Amino acid sequence: MTHPTLKSGDKLVLASHNAGKLAEFSALMAEFGITVLSAGDLNLPEPEETATTFAGNAAIKALAAAKATNLPALADDSGLCVSALGGVPGVYSARWAGPNKDFNAAMARIEEGIGQDEREAWFVCALCLAYPDGRTLTFEGRIDGQIVWPPRGTNGHGYDPIFEPENETRSFAEMTDTQKNAISHRARAFAAFRKACLD
Numbered sequence: 796m797t798h799p800t801l802k803s804g805d806k807l808v809l810a811s812h813n814a815g816k817l818a819e820f821s822a823l824m825a826e827f828g829i830t831v832l833s834a835g836d837l838n839l840p841e842p843e844e845t846a847t848t849f850a851g852n853a854a855i856k857a858l859a860a861a862k863a864t865n866l867p868a869l870a871d872d873s874g875l876c877v878s879a880l881g882g883v884p885g886v887y888s889a890r891w892a893g894p895n896k897d898f899n900a901a902m903a904r905i906e907e908g909i910g911q912d913e914r915e916a917w918f919v920c921a922l923c924l925a926y927p928d929g930r931t932l933t934f935e936g937r938i939d940g941q942i943v944w945p946p947r948g949t950n951g952h953g954y955d956p957i958f959e960p961e962n963e964t965r966s967f968a969e970m971t972d973t974q975k976n977a978i979s980h981r982a983r984a985f986a987a988f989r990k991a992c993l994d
């Protein structure tokens with residue numbers, strides 16, 4: 796075993812205000828004995844996500860939380876990239892849903908922008924682990940698939956109802972948390988984080 800950066804009993808701040816992500820992380824983190832505190836529990840502000848890359852925004856969020864709490868912090872920046880839209884909404888995925896988090900409108904906007912035979916899309920997740928002293932480690936995961944219409948399923952969050960991963964017949968929203976966590980962009984980024992920092 797190499798030197799783990801986090802061990803059982805350590806505290807980790809999950810620097811996300813997104814309930815759907817937090818539910819997925821709590822399942823992924825369950826077996827490690829790390830005490831997870833969320834940004835919402837700690838009343839941490841949501842920093843502006845001013846970077847143009849997922850990794851850049853994950854670092855902004857993780858560093859802000861680590862400095863505010865004096866604890867290591869893990870942030871997730873993620874989004875849905877649509878090939879026919881040149882990779883948009885991408886880092887703007889949350890902003891497309893607006894302040895009221897209207898993902899029905901955001902999903903319709905995607906469908907309106909693409910044709911019947913240009914359905915290719917992928918989810919990206921960048922995870923950044925930051926320490927109060929400013930050190931950072933970044934990990935990425937991606938899953939390819941296609942945009943389906945109409946939206947299908949009621950599980951999950953965000954754009955899950957219109958994303959069908961490749962080699963699957965169900966959308967993410969038709970899968971259980973366990974099924975999604977076996978293949979998702981977030982799970983793939985988490986596996987890299989886990990290998991470097993937890994195992």
Ligand SMILES: O=c1nc[nH]c2c1ncn2[C@H]1C[C@H](O)[C@@H](COP(=O)(O)OP(=O)(O)OP(=O)(O)O)O1
Pocket residue numbers: 810811812813816841844856871872873874875888889918951952953954955967979981
């Ligand atoms: O597995 C996913 N299934 C469906 N939709 C997803 C997923 N992963 C990211 N997404 C979409 C929705 C989310 O709103 C946006 C990420 O934006 P992003 O800024 O990283 O997250 P956020 O603002 O919701 O919470 P926070 O920044 O506090 O972690 O991309």
Ligand SMILES: [Mg+2]
Pocket residue numbers: 844889
């Ligand atoms: Mg955000």
